[in-house]
Amino acid sequence: MLAALLAVVVAAAPASSGETVSRYREAYFETFPSRATEAGRHDFDNRLEDLSRPRLARWISLNRETLARLSSALASGSLSSDDRLDAELTLRHAEWEVHELAVRHRPERDPLFWTGVAGNATVFLLVRNDRPQAERLSAALARMGQIPRLARQAQEALSSTSPAFLSPELCRIAARQARASAGFARKGFSALFASETKARASAAADSAAQALDRLALFLDELAGRASGSPRLGNDYAEAFRIATSEKDLPASVAEQAVAALADKRREAAGYGRSVWSEIFPGQEAPAEEKALLSRLFSRVAADRAKDTDEFVADYKKQVSDLDAFLHAREVVSLPDPLTLTVDRSPGYFVGQSVGGVYPAGPYAPDAQTLWYLPTPSDSATPEERDGFFRDFNHHFNVMITPHEILPGHYLQLKVAAHQPRKVRALFPDGVYVEGWGTFCERLILDTGWGGPLDRLAHLKKQMENIARTIVDIRVHTAQMPRQEVIRFVKEEALQDDQFASNMWTRAITSPTQMTTYYLGYRQIFRLYEEMKAARGPAFGLKDFMDRMLSLGPVAVSHYRELLLSDR
Numbered sequence: 001m002l003a004a005l006l007a008v009v010v011a012a013a014p015a016s017s018g019e020t021v022s023r024y025r026e027a028y029f030e031t032f033p034s035r036a037t038e039a040g041r042h043d044f045d046n047r048l049e050d051l052s053r054p055r056l057a058r059w060i061s062l063n064r065e066t067l068a069r070l071s072s073a074l075a076s077g078s079l080s081s082d083d084r085l086d087a088e089l090t091l092r093h094a095e096w097e098v099h100e101l102a103v104r105h106r107p108e109r110d111p112l113f114w115t116g117v118a119g120n121a122t123v124f125l126l127v128r129n130d131r132p133q134a135e136r137l138s139a140a141l142a143r144m145g146q147i148p149r150l151a152r153q154a155q156e157a158l159s160s161t162s163p164a165f166l167s168p169e170l171c172r173i174a175a176r177q178a179r180a181s182a183g184f185a186r187k188g189f190s191a192l193f194a195s196e197t198k199a200r201a202s203a204a205a206d207s208a209a210q211a212l213d214r215l216a217l218f219l220d221e222l223a224g225r226a227s228g229s230p231r232l233g234n235d236y237a238e239a240f241r242i243a244t245s246e247k248d249l250p251a252s253v254a255e256q257a258v259a260a261l262a263d264k265r266r267e268a269a270g271y272g273r274s275v276w277s278e279i280f281p282g283q284e285a286p287a288e289e290k291a292l293l294s295r296l297f298s299r300v301a302a303d304r305a306k307d308t309d310e311f312v313a314d315y316k317k318q319v320s321d322l323d324a325f326l327h328a329r330e331v332v333s334l335p336d337p338l339t340l341t342v343d344r345s346p347g348y349f350v351g352q353s354v355g356g357v358y359p360a361g362p363y364a365p366d367a368q369t370l371w372y373l374p375t376p377s378d379s380a381t382p383e384e385r386d387g388f389f390r391d392f393n394h395h396f397n398v399m400i401t402p403h404e405i406l407p408g409h410y411l412q413l414k415v416a417a418h419q420p421r422k423v424r425a426l427f428p429d430g431v432y433v434e435g436w437g438t439f440c441e442r443l444i445l446d447t448g449w450g451g452p453l454d455r456l457a458h459l460k461k462q463m464e465n466i467a468r469t470i471v472d473i474r475v476h477t478a479q480m481p482r483q484e485v486i487r488f489v490k491e492e493a494l495q496d497d498q499f500a501s502n503m504w505t506r507a508i509t510s511p512t513q514m515t516t517y518y519l520g521y522r523q524i525f526r527l528y529e530e531m532k533a534a535r536g537p538a539f540g541l542k543d544f545m546d547r548m549l550s551l552g553p554v555a556v557s558h559y560r561e562l563l564l565s566d567r
Contacts, residue, residue, distance in 0.1 A: 355374035
């Protein structure tokens with residue numbers, strides 16, 4: 001089927017960029033069925049990715065063909081505004097696919113390419129309720145039966161790779177992911193099925209678990225032989241350009257971020273001094289900036305949940321209170337009612353990490369958005385559990401809810417899902433997506449949400465976001481070692497152990513993504529300030545916010561064109 005579809009796409013000269021975009025989207029779903037399910041498309045639910053070498057070669061060929069056609073269409077200057085936005089997003093996605101598959105050779109060199117697919121194989125079928133449960137379980141069972149084939153393809157792709165191109169650390173991380181997926185298959189999957197299909201589900205899950213265990217052992221062996229680096233090195237600059245559309249080189253952006261981090265520390269210290277007597281009445285504030293912030297951030301962390309039930313209840317209250325807060329103010333148009341589920345990850349996801357916002361896809365826009373909260377594992381020690389709740393403390397929860405939910409990612413992605421141009425929700429601009437969430441943190445605090453400790457939590461988070469950009473660039477282009485990452489994040493960005501350690505892992509497993517928070521916030525906040533200055537007393541916050549959502553998750557530069565064109 002895929003070969004025939006790709007042949008049609010390559011052979012036929014599309015009449016328009018819209019046809020090119022449409023055909024690319026269909027081939028994308030054909031190649032990555034689990035992503036179709038994530039988007040709310042269900043005609044691929046019974047299939048799991050088949051990523052053999054011939055199929056990947058055809059997919060790379062299609063991406064190159066799409067790049068050529070869309071580049072030509074965009075250069076012509078004849079596209080409508082909507083077609084231009086769709087073409088740009090699709091072109092950038094095709095560029096990223098070529099970079100990952102043909103430049104970085106991820107299927108042959110990065111085992112996370114494979115374990116990521118295995119880990120997500122059944123997630124959206126099991127957590128979403130946009131189809132009858134029986135249909136979703138039937139599709140999940142079909143996919144579970146295809147995991148052994150996927151595991152074999154992974155071993156075949158990685159077996160012929162020189163150890164010099166394999167990272168021991170990525171192999172070990174992937175081995176843990178494979179074992180986590182095996183644990184879910186073995187302990188959680190069959191429990192979802194009724195008696196008449198339970199035996200089949202158990203058999204399929206056991207076969208999948210064995211295949212994933214073999215893959216994990218294979219990856220352990222690879223880690224023992226591997227001598228390569230997880231850093232992108234010379235490939236980073238191009239990955240950064242594609243992912244962010246930044247005109248400045250990574251080294252220049254890192255320098256800007258270093259200055260921004262110092263500025264943000266000064267801003268946090270200045271604010272901290274202004275509220276010190278309210279937080280620590282009768283106590284003298286430390287003179288040194290870092291000592292001052294350390295005391296303040298320790299006070300922020302002191303207000304924290306004692307257990308998971310209290311933690312989840314706190315977040316549910318934040319969502320309810322924030323919804324009421326925004327309804328009482330003219331900040332942004334809100335969809336009613338909220339189609340949102342807030343809870344801890346389902347118990348049957350044994351060993352799998354599924355925390356985060358799972359938005360309604362563009363093909364099921366009215367489905368529930370799922371906000372599964374990160375929680376400490378059941379096996380965590382008391383010290384580990386307390387450390388988790390110290391980092392994800394009450395004031396962190398207060399300030400991050402506007403980022404994740406209202407008017408942040410929940411609203412942003414719910415509006416995008418209702419866009420008639422589905423490609424915008426399918427291939428969103430990451431800088432806009434994370435920039436919007438980070439901007440919403442600050443905006444809603446400025447509107448009156450939360451108090452001094454919540455704002456301090458936000459300022460600490462902004463320092464983390466800036467540090468993410470510095471770390472991501474330096475890890476991949478300046479050989480920044482793990483120990484230096486942890487030292488820098490703790491001593492210069494004043495973050496705790498968990499966030500510092502996680503930053504190294506994120507840098508090596510998802511290059512460039514961490515830069516989108518700082519870059520996006522910078523772009524959107526600048527535009528906001530310009531609009532306020534240009535409009536003066538006529539500036540309307542609700543109009544600004546609504547228009548900043550109106551095009552969907554496209555590059556901020558297009559919102560700049562939209563908003564500044566009629567000043």
